[in-house]
Structure formats: structure tokens, C-alpha cells
Amino acid sequence: MSLNSAELVSLFRRELELCQVKPGQTVAVLSEAERRTEYANAFMMAARDLDAQVFNLSLLPGKGAEVLGFSGAAALAGNRPAIEALKSADLVIDLVFLLFSKEQLEIQKAGARILLCVEPPEVLARLFPTPDLRERVEAAERRLANGHELRFTNHAGTDVTYKLGKFPAMCEYGYTDTPGRWDHWPSGFAFTGAGETQVNGRVVMDRGDIIYPFASYVRDPIDFTIRDGRIVDIKGGLDAELLRDYMASYRDPQAYGISHIGWGLNERANWTCHAQGVGGIGMEGRAFYGNVLFSTGPNTELGGANNTACHLDLPMRNCTLYLDDELIVKDGAIVPEDMRVPGR
Numbered sequence: 001m002s003l004n005s006a007e008l009v010s011l012f013r014r015e016l017e018l019c020q021v022k023p024g025q026t027v028a029v030l031s032e033a034e035r036r037t038e039y040a041n042a043f044m045m046a047a048r049d050l051d052a053q054v055f056n057l058s059l060l061p062g063k064g065a066e067v068l069g070f071s072g073a074a075a076l077a078g079n080r081p082a083i084e085a086l087k088s089a090d091l092v093i094d095l096v097f098l099l100f101s102k103e104q105l106e107i108q109k110a111g112a113r114i115l116l117c118v119e120p121p122e123v124l125a126r127l128f129p130t131p132d133l134r135e136r137v138e139a140a141e142r143r144l145a146n147g148h149e150l151r152f153t154n155h156a157g158t159d160v161t162y163k164l165g166k167f168p169a170m171c172e173y174g175y176t177d178t179p180g181r182w183d184h185w186p187s188g189f190a191f192t193g194a195g196e197t198q199v200n201g202r203v204v205m206d207r208g209d210i211i212y213p214f215a216s217y218v219r220d221p222i223d224f225t226i227r228d229g230r231i232v233d234i235k236g237g238l239d240a241e242l243l244r245d246y247m248a249s250y251r252d253p254q255a256y257g258i259s260h261i262g263w264g265l266n267e268r269a270n271w272t273c274h275a276q277g278v279g280g281i282g283m284e285g286r287a288f289y290g291n292v293l294f295s296t297g298p299n300t301e302l303g304g305a306n307n308t309a310c311h312l313d314l315p316m317r318n319c320t321l322y323l324d325d326e327l328i329v330k331d332g333a334i335v336p337e338d339m340r341v342p343g344r
């Protein structure tokens with residue numbers, strides 16, 4: 001599916017309406033040189049349709065570190081006038097991937113809400129957010145905020161426990177209408193993290209589970225042993241070997257820490273998207289309804305001190321997850337009424 005420019009403007013206008021962009025508000029579209037110029041233009045037109053003030057701040061690609069192939073944070077670093085301009089906006093559309101940067105935090109602190117948007121048009125359209133998705137994701141966030149212990153298992157041998165309470169619960173539902181709040185379109189999951197030494201057990205990724213950033217499907221199980229919040233062993237076949245090599249290439253002991261944990265709730269996400277050639281950074285697998293999103297590496301997003309650049313998001317299907325005594329996911333199906341999609 002491809003969208004012509006009028007369809008793109010109309011899709012972006014619906015998104016800005018969900019973000020409660022009102023006449024007279026300021027929308028800043030942050031882009032990088034020649035990348036995503038069609039998105040930048042369509043967001044500008046959509047904002048103008050809503051009688052908002054709008055401007056496009058275009059930066060040259062940064063010279064620093066990249067996250068998922070983006071150098072957005074490096075492009076903005078040290079550019080004081082650009083940072084101040086973004087802080088003055090009500091809504092910043094981030095087409096350059098500021099995530100995890102201190103510049104992003106400063107912009108949020110000034111009260112600007114930020115919407116990250118880097119996925120292909122077909123993914124933006126297919127996973128378009130709704131207030132219903134928001135409600136279900138916020139129900140998950142509330143559960144995680146009050147949880148003490150999270151345990152998940154699968155038929156491949158996973159049995160791992162996270163002690164919660166040190167870090168906040170967070171969520172993404174694909175739009176933002178709250179001052180200072182960041183979100184990512186598309187999305188649909190909630191997560192938290194355990195204290196740095198508070199994860200123990202085994203995670204066995206099964207065939208068909210997804211490895212990000214590779215966007216590849218596991219072909220033979222990968223068996224992680226986790227002790228006191230660190231991966232101490234990775235066993236398996238070729239996939240395990242490649243993952244071991246990838247993690248070792250960072251030469252960083254912090255790469256073996258455990259990052260966020262949660263589950264996906266977007267019922268329109270398609271697990272086989274990458275097998276079908278869908279591009280982008282993989283929000284579809286991360287937000288997939290009923291997945292458990294296991295991840296390794298940094299926990300700065302939650303407020304922790306592990307800032308390793310080696311971050312793996314590892315969505316897993318058909319898991320069973322308990323939060324304290326409540327069954328949340330049973331063999332990949334969402335159980336609680338307030339998170340479930342009727343008929344799923």
C-alpha cells in the first residue's frame with residue numbers, strides 16, 4: 001500500500017487531531033536534510049489545515065552516535081537556537097529520532113509534547129492509534145505501576161522473574177495530548193523495568209520470535225541464563241552465536257544488563273510483517289497484541305544508570321505472564337477484561 005500526498009496529509013491531520021492540536025498552537029516539525037521531506041511537508045500542511053502555527057526545523061545529519069540508523073540526537077546536540085525553538089512549540093514532530101537524548105528531555109521539560117514518527121506510511125496507517133487502544137494501554141501501565149513481581153514463561157523453557165518497584169511504569173499508545181509527554185506513532189504497549197540486580201531465571205526465545213534491531217525471526221531457540229540482572233550465558237544454534245557476537249562487539253559489560261519488560265496490545269499489528277517485506281524499525285513486532293517484549297541493555301529511559309549503546313528488543317509470542325497473582329497473558333492471549341480486545 002502506498003499513499004499519495006493528499007492521503008498522507010489527511011492521515012497526518014487525523015493524527016494531529018488525536019494530539020489535540022488546536023488553532024493558534026505551535027507545531028514544530030524536526031527533520032534531517034533530505035530525509036523524510038514528504039513527511040515534513042505533509043505534517044506542515046496538516047497543521048496548517050488545523051490553523052496551527054507551524055515551522056520546519058531541518059538539520060544536517062549529526063556526526064555522533066547513531067540509534068537505529070538515525071543520528072538525530074547528534075544533529076541537535078549543542079545547537080542552542082534550534083533547541084530553544086523546539087522548546088517554544090506545543091508539539092514537536094520528531095522525524096529524526098531524538099529518543100534517549102538529553103536534548104529530548106530538555107524539550108519535554110519545557111512542556112512541549114513530542115511525537116516520534118519514522119515508520120513507513122503503510123505501517124502508520126495500519127496501526128493508526130485510537131482512544132480505545134490508549135485506554136487499554138493505560139490499564140496495563142496502571143497494573144505495572146502497582147506490581148511487585150512479574151514472571152513469564154513459555155513452552156520453550158522460559159521461566160524468569162522480575163522484582164519491580166524501583167522504576168516507574170511507562171506506556172506508548174501512538175499519540176500525545178499531554179504537555180511534556182513523549183510518544184511514538186505507531187505503538188501500543190506498556191513496560192517497566194526491574195532493579196538492576198532483580199531479574200533471575202531463563203529466557204528461551206522460540207522459533208519465530210523476533211530480534212530487533214535485526215528484524216529477523218529466530219530459527220532455532222536462543223537460551224539466555226540471567227543471574228542477578230545480568231545475562232551470564234547464551235546457548236543455542238546459529239542465532240545464539242550471531243547474537244553473542246553482536247553483543248560482544250560492543251565490548252561493554254553493561255550490554256548484558258536487562259532492560260524494559262512489558263507486553264503489546266495493538267491488535268492490528270502483524271507478526272509476519274518483516275517476512276512480507278515491510279520496512280521500518282519494527283514497531284509492529286514490538287506492539288503486537290499479546291506479545292511479551294523482553295529487552296536487554298540500557299535502562300536510562302526508566303531512570304537507571306545503564307547507558308550502553310547495545311539495546312535489543314526481543315518480542316516473544318505465545319508466552320504466559322503473571323503480574324503478582326494476576327494472569328495477564330496466557331499463551332499469547334490477553335486475559336484482563338480492561339486490556340482485552342473483544343473476540344481476541
Ligand SMILES: [Fe+2]
Nearest residue numbers: 295311312313
Ligand atoms: Fe527497547
